[in-house]
Amino acid sequence: MHYTPLPYLDPGSGSFLLQLAIAALLGLGVAIRASWGRIKGWFGVKTKPEDDDAESQDE
Amino acid sequence: MPNRKTNNGQLPASFRDPSGFLFSQGGTLYRQVNRAYEQEYARLMDSGLYEKLVKAGLLIPHVEVEQEPAESEAALRVIQPERVPFISHPYEWSFGQLKDAALATLAIQKRALKQDMSLKDASAYNIQFVRGKATLIDTLSFELYKEGEPWVAYRQFCQHFLAPLALMALTDVRLNQLLRVYIDGVPLDLASELLPSKTRFNFGLLTHIHLHAGAQRRYSGEEVKSRRGSMSRQAMIGLIDSLIASVQKLDWTPRGTEWGNYYDITNYSDAAFEHKKELVRAWTERIQPALVWDLGANNGIFSRVAGESGLYVVSFDIDPAAVEQNYRQAKKDKTGNLLPLLLDLTNPSPAIGWANRERESFGGRGPADLVLALAVIHHLAISNNVPLPQLAEFFAGTGRWLVIEFVPKSDSQVKKLLASRKDIFPTYVREGFETAFKRNFKIHEAVEVRESERVLYLMERV
Incomplete structure (x- = not known):
């Protein structure tokens, strides 16, 4: 694919290619976490909803 | 503060990004947003992202102002971000x-x-x-x-x-x-x-x-x-x-380092400690500074005393454990006017980056209105061999007012420093200290700290 526009900082070819190489794995991780949450939901286990404004750097 | 900006007021730390840059006009800090950044700026402001991030304390708030841009050809608009009280480096x-x-x-x-x-x-x-x-x-x-x-x-x-x-x-x-x-x-x-x-x-x-x-x-x-x-x-x-x-x-928790538990092994009594606090409190109220630098702050006990009235205190120490402790305490108490930082006074942060102007030195970010130098002079004069007149000159460059503690040779902490070395400091006595500092300062107060051999001074740069 074609990347536009070119960034003002050099992202580094290696850094780009590494991300592309692990993209599938990372995406899979997110999908598994999401479906695990749903499976737990069927058994009545509540998962914390992702709420923007409650999220905080104070953890 | 030498070389802080270029001809059009542009700040030297802000030159890489074609989207815009910081400039200073009449002592106020502005950010020019370039036309090249129009779409992005609009999305940031209109999508609600700006508001959400500001509300969460994750992004600096700004206002759009009618200020003349520093480079009008490229300019879309000028914004005025909230001023950060003290710029620190990672x-x-x-x-x-x-x-x-x-x-x-x-x-x-x-x-x-x-x-x-x-x-x-x-x-x-x-x-x-x-x-x-x-x-x-x-x-x-x-x-x-x-x-x-x-x-x-x-x-x-x-x-x-x-x-x-x-x-x-x-x-x-x-x-x-x-x-x-x-x-x-x-x-x-x-x-x-x-x-x-x-x-x-x-x-x-x-x-x-x-x-x-x-x-x-x-x-x-x-x-x-x-x-x-x-x-x-x-x-x-x-x-x-x-x-x-x-x-x-990733985690790092300070263990028993040299300073981590300094106040537990210190040689002064509760009365001396309280007396020092009283003096720092009274003198800070008297001077009413806007910015205080506490040099050699340890975990920030006296920084907190100085900051009681809400003024901004930067609390420097050389020990990573003390700074970590100080930061955790400030975070826990939600103390917004205290900034703990790591600094080696014998080798303070230099100016670094492109043309040595990108990130300012320790001194370049001053002067402070008031400098606290409590229980620190013996480390500089004895451990680091800096002659007293040079110390006076250094402190005169960092702030207008100075609260400094003189720790005599008879003090057990100084005795420890001298235990393994030759005493080559004949002028390191109270009179020698005062003579040296009088070249750069007017001594307003000199109070002997109760139940100790130390003296606390309030001085003003001349």
């Missing part, structure tokens, strides 16, 4: 501060993605502590997110945050000083080499540092466009989540 932060700055950057990126925006840089210098919280100060750091593309700031994030945090937590906490040498963050091949080999069994560090370093070596200079592949939004979220998990796993 190598002056404790472990916890760098970790919070990293997590703030990632939290911003996650929220930005939801509004179809993405951070185009992840520089630690873009984060400052405002009201005690790690806050992004560069309003122009956002670009439009284009699904399929990897994160352009990934390399910078790993170099500025993940690598130094991992080195501090797993190799040695003092390795944050590498950031002073490497202004664009710790090179990943160096981090990979310095980290213990067990980190290869940690998925996050294996990927983001070790494999990342390998990929950089292998594909250096190769054209990315010609390669196929794409990164879905889900993968991008996975990447950010993985970075968050990697950062969160």
